[in-house]
Amino acid sequence: MIDYVNKFSLAGKSAIVTGGAGLIGREIVKALAQARSRVVVADIEEEKAKHLVEELVRVGLDAQYAYFDITDMEHLQGHITGLTRRLGYIDIWVNCAYPRTSDWGKRVEEVSLESWRKNVDMHLNSYAFASKYVAEEMKARGGTIINFGSIYGVLGGDFTVYEGTEMTLPMAYAAIKGGIINLSRYLASYFGGYNIRVNSICPGGVFDNQTPVFVQNYSKKIPLKRMAQPEEIAAVVLFLASDAASYITGATIMVDGGWSAV
Numbered sequence: 532m533i534d535y536v537n538k539f540s541l542a543g544k545s546a547i548v549t550g551g552a553g554l555i556g557r558e559i560v561k562a563l564a565q566a567r568s569r570v571v572v573a574d575i576e577e578e579k580a581k582h583l584v585e586e587l588v589r590v591g592l593d594a595q596y597a598y599f600d601i602t603d604m605e606h607l608q609g610h611i612t613g614l615t616r617r618l619g620y621i622d623i624w625v626n627c628a629y630p631r632t633s634d635w636g637k638r639v640e641e642v643s644l645e646s647w648r649k650n651v652d653m654h655l656n657s658y659a660f661a662s663k664y665v666a667e668e669m670k671a672r673g674g675t676i677i678n679f680g681s682i683y684g685v686l687g688g689d690f691t692v693y694e695g696t697e698m699t700l701p702m703a704y705a706a707i708k709g710g711i712i713n714l715s716r717y718l719a720s721y722f723g724g725y726n727i728r729v730n731s732i733c734p735g736g737v738f739d740n741q742t743p744v745f746v747q748n749y750s751k752k753i754p755l756k757r758m759a760q761p762e763e764i765a766a767v768v769l770f771l772a773s774d775a776a777s778y779i780t781g782a783t784i785m786v787d788g789g790w791s792a793v
């Protein structure tokens with residue numbers, strides 16, 4: 532009989548999570564480490580990342596930190612090769628970093644071309660080239676790449692959820708996430724023959740102590756009537772990273788409480 536539970540084990544695998552110290556990233560790191568992979572928290576925020584690593588090592592899990600700036604395009608390939616050498620091999624790569632400019636979050640009327648270009652470069656171009664370089668490393672024995680999209684890479688926004696708040700949905704986010712999702716399909720197709728799986732996860736809004744009016748507006752819209760918790764996203768990464776998802780590639784997995792179903 533097939534050992535189905537064992538298909539979810541990541542024992543003996545090496546995983547790297549860019550943005551691994553963030554809201555969603557740190558839960559992904561915990562999930563992958565609990566499934567027994569060796570996990571590298573690849574983040575620019577050294578202090579937060581090291582704190583997380585200490586927490587995991589203290590309970591006997593295999594985690595380490597690597598300073599990693601996904602926007603450093605000049606050195607990106609070198610850093611990825613360096614990480615591959617350090618671990619021996621990269622089996623799982625998760626792009627969960629969220630690089631953005633300091634003026635991120637402005638309304639459409641206030642967005643400058645310069646800011647748009649910078650954000651596309653920092654987020655879409657960095658995910659694209661990180662994925663490309665990682666896939667090239669993975670050609671030797673296969674692997675899996677998981678890119679973070681968003682519901683807003685698949686759908687237009689519903690701006691009523693921002694009523695009564697200072698928040699908005701940045702226009703560059705739609706282009707960046709849409710680009711990441713279709714690029715993941717392209718890479719899945721191109722590298723499929725090497726047993727490299729490339730998928731996108733599209734979360735809906737994750738609860739992060741946003742203003743109560745926003746949480747209320749947002750929750751009303753969702754069939755499950757609440758925002759996501761980070762661990763509900765991390766559990767799906769764990770599945771996609773594991774052999775339980777061995778026939779899933781080029782997929783766009785919505786993890787949105789039903790937002791996209793209505």
Ligand SMILES: NC(=O)c1ccc[n+]([C@@H]2O[C@H](COP(=O)([O-])OP(=O)(O)OC[C@H]3O[C@@H](n4cnc5c(N)ncnc54)[C@H](O)[C@@H]3O)[C@@H](O)[C@H]2O)c1
Pocket residue numbers: 549550551552553554555556573574575576599600601602603626627628629630631679680681682733734735736737738
């Ligand atoms: N939070 C949500 O509601 C939500 C919803 C849909 C999609 N997403 C996507 O999920 C991903 C993670 O989002 P989050 O909410 O955890 O973000 P976050 O801001 O909490 O964490 C992002 C992490 O990325 C790191 N980072 C920033 N710039 C970096 C760089 N240049 N190189 C390496 N690391 C860098 C930060 O230090 C931080 O630890 C993003 O791609 C985001 O677009 C988030």
